[in-house]
Amino acid sequence: MLSRTADHLFWMARYTERAENTARMLDANHQLSLLPQSDEFAKQGWRAMLSISELSGAYEAEHGGWTSRDVIEFMSRDRNNLSSIVSCLRAARENARAVRGSITTELWETINTTWLECQKLLADGILRRDPSEFFEWVKFRSHLFRGVQLGTMVRDEAFYFMRLGTFIERSDNTARILDVKFEMREQFGTPGGTQSLDYYHWTALLRSVSGFEVYRKVYRDVITPERVAGLLILFADWPRSLAASLDEVRDVLGRVRNARSAQTERMAQQLFDDVRRGRIGDILDAGLHAYLTEFLARINDLASGISRDFLVPLAPQEPEAVAA
Template identity: 65%
Template structure:
């Protein structure tokens, strides 16, 4: 396969997944902002969202103050923001158009229709009238894209590069979400009582985070207990049967990398395998003892390094 074709497929999948994850993060912030809380706690949540995407500087270059309306506009509609849903869906569609002959008709039409319908929803004000419904639409279109890919595409190299892009992006976003939200939970508002019994708002905070990764029902099924932060971390980091966990993502990345391996990809595959092994044999108590922030920061660095390695070995050099 030509490296340029692989590059378009890889980034088409990454941008589609990034749009979904941006919608998920906006949705959880929007939902938690409706809880009774101080203005400082609300602002911290929106500041954290910008921090997840490393867009704080870009936002403040355009806006003097931090408020939910401006943040959502910036993360959804702003064409100058490369991580906005607008930019991601447009980039996904353009990458799909560049390799239209490699994709099935259904995959191309899904990407194209998503972009056209997105522009219509923004133009008619649907996003501003009901943000939660709009975010659900973005997630649904991403689900549809993956389903059509699985259901119609030949599982050749094209398919594997799409999968690598999807799960590398998902791993990155899950780690960022965990890092920022666990840091936010250390504030006084999201603390616990002296008896270490969760305050009522803790339940809504952690359940909102779980819902943002479609993990609320999964958590209830796996743990059958009250929502505890350490169990949330375990579910989203180490459980290979949780679709959006770091472990599950790395399983997919390694499996698909093996299917497209070439003479120069040995080191990238080794690093991916080592990262997967660390997750497969890790324990949440050890991770928490050494520091969750340090663990997630290192994970993000290693995922970024994998992305560079994949670009070097398979894609158009950056």
């Protein structure tokens, strides 16, 4: 497959997954902001989300204060923000349009319709009326994208480069979502000082990654931060965990390998092995933030290796080079 075609397919899937995960982070913070808590704690939640997404500077350049409405607008519809939902969906569509001959008609129509409906929903004022409705819509359209992909695409290189983009992005974003919430807990403790509010915060985190019912099925017990971290990092049978995402990445790399990719395959295998061998107690004792910071650096190196071996090399000014 031509590297430019592989590049478009990889980023089409990655941008779609990024839009979904941005919606998940926004929805979790929005739901938490509705709970009884101090204004400062609520503001810190939005600051932390933008910080872990490396967007604090861009936000502060446009806005004078930290309000939920401003952050939601910036992360949802600001076209100057290349990581906003609308920017990601537009980029996914442009990449899909460039390779229409390599994807099915059904998949193209799904992506194109998503872009058109997104513009209509935002123009109709859905963010002012009910932000959570918009975030659920984004998640649904991303699920539909993957469903149509699985149901209509031949299992060839085009299919596998889409899978590769999806799971590189998912592992990155799952780590960021987890890091934001644990950093808030370490800095400010339980909001309001009550266990009931702590429960709602961890429940919101689990729901943001579609993990609440999975948690109940696996643990059948009270929600604790340690078990939440264990689920999101180590539980390989759940498709949104770091372990599961890396398992998919290493499998796909084995299917699309070329003469240059041996080192990148070894990087993926080593990262997967290190995650699977981890024990949540040891990870927390050493510091979850440090663990996730190292993980994000390594997944970024892995994405760079994939770009070097298979795709069009990333230019420093391109958004994906910043957020990969």
